[in-house]
Amino acid sequence: MPSNDTxxxxxxxxxxxxxxxxxxxxxxAVSLRPESEQQDESFFEALDDQLRQTPQFFANAxxxxxxxxxxxxxxxxxxRRMVETLKQRNLAPFGVQNASGEQVRAASDLGLINITTGxxxxxxxxxxxxxxxxxxxxxxxxxxITLPVRSGQTVIADEGDLIVIGPVxxxxxxxxxxxxxxxxxxxxxxxxxxxxxxxxxxxxTRLEAELLAIAGxxxxxxxxxxxxxxxxxxxxLKNERLCVETxx
Amino acid sequence: xxxxxxxxxxxxxVGKTTTSAAISAGLAKRGHKTVVIDFDxxxxxxxxxxxxxxxxxxxxxxxxxxxxxxxxxxxRDKRLDNLAVLPTSQTRDKDALxxxxxxxVLNELKExxxxxxxxxxxxxxxxxxxxxxxxxxxxxxxxxxxSSVRDSDRVLGLLQSKTHRAEEEGAEPIKAQVLITRHDQxxxxxxEMMTVEDVLEILAVPLLGIIxxxxxxLRASNMGVPVVLDDPSAAASAYEDAVARLVGEQVxxxxxxxxxxxxxxxxxxxxx
Numbered sequence: 001m002p003s004n005d006t007x008x009x010x011x012x013x014x015x016x017x018x019x020x021x022x023x024x025x026x027x028x029a030v031s032l033r034p035e036s037e038q039q040d041e042s043f044f045e046a047l048d049d050q051l052r053q054t055p056q057f058f059a060n061a062x063x064x065x066x067x068x069x070x071x072x073x074x075x076x077x078x079x080r081r082m083v084e085t086l087k088q089r090n091l092a093p094f095g096v097q098n099a100s101g102e103q104v105r106a107a108s109d110l111g112l113i114n115i116t117t118g119x120x121x122x123x124x125x126x127x128x129x130x131x132x133x134x135x136x137x138x139x140x141x142x143x144x145i146t147l148p149v150r151s152g153q154t155v156i157a158d159e160g161d162l163i164v165i166g167p168v169x170x171x172x173x174x175x176x177x178x179x180x181x182x183x184x185x186x187x188x189x190x191x192x193x194x195x196x197x198x199x200x201x202x203x204x205t206r207l208e209a210e211l212l213a214i215a216g217x218x219x220x221x222x223x224x225x226x227x228x229x230x231x232x233x234x235x236x237l238k239n240e241r242l243c244v245e246t247x248x
Numbered sequence: 249x250x251x252x253x254x255x256x257x258x259x260x261x262v263g264k265t266t267t268s269a270a271i272s273a274g275l276a277k278r279g280h281k282t283v284v285i286d287f288d289x290x291x292x293x294x295x296x297x298x299x300x301x302x303x304x305x306x307x308x309x310x311x312x313x314x315x316x317x318x319x320x321x322x323x324r325d326k327r328l329d330n331l332a333v334l335p336t337s338q339t340r341d342k343d344a345l346x347x348x349x350x351x352x353v354l355n356e357l358k359e360x361x362x363x364x365x366x367x368x369x370x371x372x373x374x375x376x377x378x379x380x381x382x383x384x385x386x387x388x389x390x391x392x393x394x395s396s397v398r399d400s401d402r403v404l405g406l407l408q409s410k411t412h413r414a415e416e417e418g419a420e421p422i423k424a425q426v427l428i429t430r431h432d433q434x435x436x437x438x439x440e441m442m443t444v445e446d447v448l449e450i451l452a453v454p455l456l457g458i459i460x461x462x463x464x465x466l467r468a469s470n471m472g473v474p475v476v477l478d479d480p481s482a483a484a485s486a487y488e489d490a491v492a493r494l495v496g497e498q499v500x501x502x503x504x505x506x507x508x509x510x511x512x513x514x515x516x517x518x519x520x
Binding site: 166167170171185187 | 449
């Protein structure tokens with residue numbers, strides 16, 4: 001049908017030129033990492049033990065030889081023996097990893113490819129998840145200061161919020177991973193969200209600050225609108241701008 | 249129980265040495281055994297203000313280094329027999345002050361004296377830190393102007409963190425009070441200087457006294473007489489009030505030269 005012809009022209013034109021398709025494929029390979037250059041009976045016995053425990057998992061499994069720990073294991077003959085022995089065990093070695101120049105040459109003689117990328121990605125992801133869990137389990141620590149913060153002093157709340165009850169002098173610095181609350185005049189510098197938390201805020205009962213910063217975006221007293229001076233205010237980020245607003 | 253009081257400020261030229269001389273003479277005048285120590289090693293001034301520079305043989309550094317006995321270095325005041333001066337060295341520098349040496353001298357002085365006044369050098373380096381380290385109380389001298397107040401604020405921070413009382417577990421923090429010197433009501437009225445309220449709001453510590461700007465202070469210094477031992481003046485009476493407050497008396501705070509400095513000064517002179 002003519003209508004179909006016009007519709008499919010693009011697709012068929014491509015198909016007519018090339019009799020194949022190229023597709024990216026991801027699959028899982030097993031990596032075997034010898035830790036000793038001694039390739040004797042005990043090595044293969046230990047390997048056999050391992051294979052017996054989960055025979056299905058290893059049957060005809062594509063396998064990469066990771067040679068990082070055995071730079072001395074080179075020479076075509078040595079590698080050939082290794083590959084032969086693995087094939088006898090129904091494994092399918094097809095490549096080498098972390099191989100030295102000599103090992104790469106020996107491997108290509110045997111038809112093994114050299115794989116330069118590839119990491120133990122699943123393992124890493126697992127670790128990262130664990131780390132996040134650990135952080136969530138401990139509550140964010142709030143630091144409370146009940147003395148005046150004097151010129152030249154720096155108070156850092158590395159993990160959570162910082163609360164100061166008293167004045168913060170000009171020349172003093174407050175730094176917090178989370179929010180900063182000042183119950184008193186804030187005349188020094190206040191840097192909230194020091195680790196990049198853009199939802200952090202700065203609150204003070206009297207704004208005379210030299211500098212306000214949230215997640216690295218800052219304003220100095222010169223660029224802080226004078227109408228907020230001496231007032232009860234909060235500062236926060238909105239559309240990547242540092243906004244100041246009076247509190248009722 | 250003797251008390252160690254440091255007179256400090258951060259900024260130079262605000263009147264630390266004048267205040268040390270006046271406060272120590274004022275305490276001695278009230279009958280307290282008092283010694284005043286010059287911590288400004290290398291820039292020996294206190295002995296001149298106290299009028300004993302020609303009697304200096306041994307000094308504080310000689311005592312610290314064991315070259316002289318404390319008794320040899322102490323200079324007894326000729327006007328008040330319960331007042332002594334421990335002068336410092338003009339030839340050495342602040343590195344000659346060691347923490348152990350200072351502690352040993354202070355401990356020996358505690359056996360004889362009720363009040364030990366430490367005249368701190370300007371700055372926040374070794375000399376100033378050594379002067380404040382063993383203090384029980386502090387007099388922070390401030391002029392009513394922004395840079396002096398900011399430096400005083402810095403020093404208050406050091407008093408609350410870098411001293412023996414701050415470092416020792418469970419010790420009472422140093423009792424710090426501010427003494428405003430060179431107060432000039434006329435210039436404050438013109439807006440050229442900060443008001444007392446502004447200063448106290450920033451420093452947030454109790455006020456020990458307000459010393460008016462007075463030609464009597466410079467004259468007394470040049471003559472080597474602590475201002476409280478000189479002829480009556482507004483500054484002298486303000487220092488005497490400050491001394492009274494220092495020993496725990498309730499004295500009403502007067503601001504010198506409220507309307508006509510001349511008249512008020514004369515009135516203060518009469519009541520002193």
